[in-house]
Amino acid sequence: MAKQTVLVSGGAGYIGTHTAVELLATGYDVVIIDNLSNSETAAVEGVRRISGVNVPFEQVDTCDEQALRKVFERYGFDSVIHFAAFKAVGESVHEPLKYYRNNLTSFMNICALMHEFGRPNILFSSSATVYGDADTLPVTEQTPRKPATSPYGNTKQMAEDILRDCCAAYDGMYGVALRYFNPIGAHPSALIGELPRGVPQNLVPYITQTAAGIRECLSIFGNDYPTPDGTCLRDYIDIVDLAKAHVATISRMTQGRMKQRYEIFNIGTGRPVSVLELVHGFEKANGLKLNYRIVGRRAGDVPAVWADTRLANEELGWRAERPLEETLRAAWAWEKHLRKIQ
Numbered sequence: 001m002a003k004q005t006v007l008v009s010g011g012a013g014y015i016g017t018h019t020a021v022e023l024l025a026t027g028y029d030v031v032i033i034d035n036l037s038n039s040e041t042a043a044v045e046g047v048r049r050i051s052g053v054n055v056p057f058e059q060v061d062t063c064d065e066q067a068l069r070k071v072f073e074r075y076g077f078d079s080v081i082h083f084a085a086f087k088a089v090g091e092s093v094h095e096p097l098k099y100y101r102n103n104l105t106s107f108m109n110i111c112a113l114m115h116e117f118g119r120p121n122i123l124f125s126s127s128a129t130v131y132g133d134a135d136t137l138p139v140t141e142q143t144p145r146k147p148a149t150s151p152y153g154n155t156k157q158m159a160e161d162i163l164r165d166c167c168a169a170y171d172g173m174y175g176v177a178l179r180y181f182n183p184i185g186a187h188p189s190a191l192i193g194e195l196p197r198g199v200p201q202n203l204v205p206y207i208t209q210t211a212a213g214i215r216e217c218l219s220i221f222g223n224d225y226p227t228p229d230g231t232c233l234r235d236y237i238d239i240v241d242l243a244k245a246h247v248a249t250i251s252r253m254t255q256g257r258m259k260q261r262y263e264i265f266n267i268g269t270g271r272p273v274s275v276l277e278l279v280h281g282f283e284k285a286n287g288l289k290l291n292y293r294i295v296g297r298r299a300g301d302v303p304a305v306w307a308d309t310r311l312a313n314e315e316l317g318w319r320a321e322r323p324l325e326e327t328l329r330a331a332w333a334w335e336k337h338l339r340k341i342q
């Protein structure tokens with residue numbers, strides 16, 4: 001059988017690079033496009049080094065329909081994984097148009113060209129943020145979405161709906177939205193990982209930068225939540241496990257195993273972990289002490305959210321496997337690699 005090719009938009013980013021590596025390891029061909037607005041070509045080099053494949057890379061903005069069209073003319077992929085998007089929740093509140101314009105235009109361009117070129121499979125990178133402050137936990141794919149509390153979250157909901165409607169309207173189009181919980185960690189090679197610009201907004205990069213001495217002290221946002229230790233509960237999913245969920249989804253799509261034209265899967269571990277547990281887990285895994293203090297709550301944080309992963313386990317034949325301790329070691333190994341710490 002001829003090799004299947006997958007277009008990975010935003011493929012120089014955190015989740016994109018790890019997914020490209022796992023696709024290549026499984027025998028897929030990969031084409032990476034990225035406008036490098038929040039990533040570096042070094043990340044693509046990391047993918048090439050790990051895989052030993054000279055993966056094609058095009059610096060293309062998915063909002064630029066003409067440039068994107070050339071990619072469709074040049075490469076014969078059947079599937080696209082669409083990661084390319086802005087993702088800073090706080091920034092989206094202050095610059096909503098930046099988020100609506102970028103995240104929705106790019107996705108509509110992808111859908112329109114997939115339709116025009118008769119390419120069937122679209123995997124959209126969605127988020128557990130669509131559940132908001134859910135009434136029941138863990139959340140299943142049937143748990144109602146809550147009105148988005150940020151333009152960023154709204155673009156995820158809207159893009160899911162765009163994909164659902166396109167799959168219903170266009171014969172031969174298949175879509176999957178993967179709702180990620182909290183992706184953390186890095187590739188075991190420490191050649192790729194998360195590259196936050198400026199002050200990290202997410203917990204694990206803040207922890208690793210504090211351990212590296214770049215940040216003085218980690219602020220833990222609130223310890224008065226209705227949770228066992230008072231800090232928020234999240235479902236932290238290892239980045240390599242998350243990448244493998246994409247491969248399982250693409251296999252399902254390319255092998256004609258989808259049960260509906262549009263499907264949704266939660267991608268998490270199914271295990272809630274508190275902020276304090278994560279901090280102490282990091283200290284233990286890496287044999288160091290972190291400087292931290294408890295401060296007030298961060299606006300917009302939900303007290304708890306974690307996944308019911310049964311649907312993904314059963315339908316995708318996928319489950320999260322990497323122990324948290326290993327993930328936290330990989331996160332630190334990546335930070336040390338970046339900062340050239342021994």
Ligand code: UFG
Pocket residue numbers: 087089127128129130180181182201202203204206218219220221222232233234275298301305
């Ligand atoms: N936290 C801290 N200190 C920090 C950073 C985070 O205490 O410096 C806490 C937060 O309050 C929260 C937890 O760590 O309780 C996780 O925070 P993150 O910012 O790492 O992740 P979120 O759960 O807020 O958001 C993540 C993604 C979003 C996505 C959302 C879906 O960043 O893109 O999950 O649930 F929408």
